[in-house]
Each structure stands twice: as structure tokens, then as C-alpha cells.
Amino acid sequence: MQAVQDAVQGGSELFGQDVARLDALGGGVTAREIAQQPGVWPQIDALVAVQRAQIDAFLAPLLARPELRIVMAGAGTSAFIGECLAPGLLRQGRRAEAVPTTDLVSGPDRYFQRGAPTLVVSFGRSGSSPESVAAVQLADQLVDDVYHLVITCNEEGQLYRMTQDRANALAILLPDATHDRGFAMTTSFTSMLLAAALAFRVLSPGVAARVASAATQVGERALPLLAQLVAQDFKRVVYLGSNELRGLAREAALKLLELTDGQVVAIHDSPLGFRHGPKTIVDDRTLVVVLLSNDPQARRYDLDLLRELRGDRRAGRVLALSARHDGMAGEDDFVFSGADDAHDLELALPFIVFCQGFAFLRSLSLGVRPDTPSMSGTVNRVVRGVTIYPFASPVDNEAAHVPRR
Helix, strand or coil, X not given: CHHXXXXXXXXXXXXXXXXXXXXXXXXXXXXXXXXXXXXXXXXXXXXXHHCHHHHHHHHHHHHCCCCCEEEEECCCHHHHHHHHHHHHHHHCCCEEEECCHHHHHHCHXXXXXXXXXXXXXXXXCCCCCXXXXXXXXXXXXXXXXXXXXXXXXXXXXXXXXXXXXXXXXXXXXXXXXXXXXXXXXXXXXXXXXXXXXXXXXXXXXXXXXXXXXXXXXXHHHHHHHHHHHHHCCCCEEEEEECCHHHHHHHHHHHHHHHHCCCCCEEEEECHHHHCCCHHHHCCCCEEEEEECCCCHHHHHHXXXXXXXXXXXXXXXXXXXXXXXXXXXXXXXXXXXXXXCCCCHHHHXXXXXXXXXXXXXXXXXXXXXXXXXXXXXCCXXXXXXXXXXXXXXXXXXXXXXXXXXX
16 A cells, blocks of 8 residues: 555656656646555544534534435436435435436426425535536525535535535545646545445444555556456457446446546446347457445355356456455456455555456547547536536426416
């Protein structure tokens, strides 16, 4: 871990390459932000611990209400945080669902229920995406008993500012190091996910040390494997994960798509769902990455598909990321040590660091600048060009059409 931190703080190499060269190639910022994550996560653990009393004072009365809906919202990568977190909340018996702000804005009456007490959990790196701000406003408009928990990386963002001095809102502001300066969300994604998991007690205090230790293994042991994968020049990549890891597979696919500027096609699915049509994408230029669950039930299905894909001999390569050796074939597996009893949400953190590293190195191999990968300039770090339209609820619409006498 110390070697990684030394590199982040100005050392000689990251991802096996000279830091000065990475800066010249337009990837130094992203490389540092990927590599710094194991050092940042303990800060998140400590921050939530310090704010525990305030968080509990806000959340405990709400979570004591069995009728409470928890709607986790964000756009793009921020939306996938909710997808990763929802299964853990459901196992707690919560009425939890992940709904992207892009859906909430386009069809708010489909997701907000006026009479249902609702906690909207908003995730945002910048906290200023138009849809994220609008989703909070729509919740206030359409739900009689609404509360807001904002988890953000930016003190200057609109989401953070909107929650100040409101009795029905709480903001958890993460350290400035989580506010990625590069295009891709890396540290911000894992840090907001960890903060939310700790706030809702899906993960236990102190977990950051274990996941950080696992994640540093990417820099210590995975670089030769990552270099092999990049050299194979795959044109299609598939990420597969179950339950908590399904949302992570989606984030891994987006990261590769973003950082390669769309030159590599990346999709995601669950291992069971992949057979139902999407498996058609597999050819000899396809890399399939299976994110193996630690959950005994899910793992059996994951391993079945892993064996099937390798038996098909159709994919260019089938790689498994795992925290256990059981049922593993060997050379095309990367096993994180010290996490064989970890919750799948814990595994999400080191798993995504591996996937981020692959996306970063693949980007460089294609001549893309990872810090600013959109060569056309049509995709931006903070979304632009979104017009937010006012929403009139069905009741308002009906009233508006009553003839005047």
C-alpha cells in the first residue's frame, strides 16, 4: 500500500509507467485518482464514524417506519451506486429501490407517490447535474412527507447547498480528494458507495482497511495480467455480476466505454441473464469478465456460467475476479487474498479498481487521453445541454382543464 501511496504523492510510477509520461499522455490525473482509492477509503470510514451521531439522529426515526420508501438517485455512475447498494438494503427489510435521476425527471409521477413517506438518497460527484437538482425539487413537489440524504464530493455543488438549513435533509460531504478532476468517476464512485453503505449499516465500521488491502493487490500483482488483456486488443468486453455486483458490472462497462471514447464496446448483465440473448455478442474478439460472488447461492450460478463460457471456447478470453479459490481453474482468474468471507458489497471496491485499471490502460493503448477521453467534445465531465421542463401533476392537469364558469 505504501508504494502505491508514494506514487500517488509524486513517486516515479503508476500502473507500471512513469508518472511524468502519463501526465504527457493526458492520463496522469486519472491514474492518480484510481491509485489513491485504498488510501482514501479509511478517511471515509473515519468521516462516517465522526458523524455517526448526526447520521443516526436523522436516519433512525425514518428507518423505524416500515412504510418508508428509500429511493436512491443519481445520473450515470452515480445511479449505479444505488444499484450496488439496493440489494443490501432489501436484505435489511427496507423498501429500497434505485431509480436514476434521468428517469425521475422524465416520469416523476411513475416513481414518486404522494402519500408514501420517502427518503431520497441523492449521489453526486459535482452535485450540480441538472437532473439531480431537478429530482430533489420534484420530490418536494410530489411527495407530502419527503426527506433527503445527499452524499456528495463537492461543497460548492447545488445538491449540497440545497440541503443546508432544512430540517428534512442531511448532507454527507466527502473529502476533497474524492472530487475527481479527471473525466471518469473513480474515487468519487467508490467513496460515495462506501459512505452510503456505512451510513445505512450495510457494511460495518472498520471495513475500509480490509477492502483497501485487497485493492492494493491490483497494483502489486495484477499489472502483468492487465498488460496481457490490453495487448490482446479486445473489441468487445462483457462484465457479469449478480446482485450487488450486477450494478458494479454496469459501472465497469461504462468506465471502459468512457475511457476508450467508445472504441471498445462494453456491456453488462447478470450471469443468469446473459444466457437469455446477450450471450450472442461473444466472439473471438470478446473478453468476458465474471465478477464472482461470495454469496453461496449466487456463486453456484456464477461458476456454472464461468465453466460454460470456457467450455464454449468461443470468447477470446474468459476472466474471473474472485475472493476465493474454490471452483477456480487457475490462469485466467485473479483472486484477491484476505477477502474470502467479505460481503459482496465489500468485493465491489477492489473489483472495480481492477476494472478501472484495465479501462485506463486500454484507453492509453488506443491513443486516447484518459483525463479528457471525449475527442469530439460531445460528452462532458458535468453534463451540459439538458433542459429541465416544469412538471404538472395529473391533479394539476385535471384542474387546469376544468372549464371556467
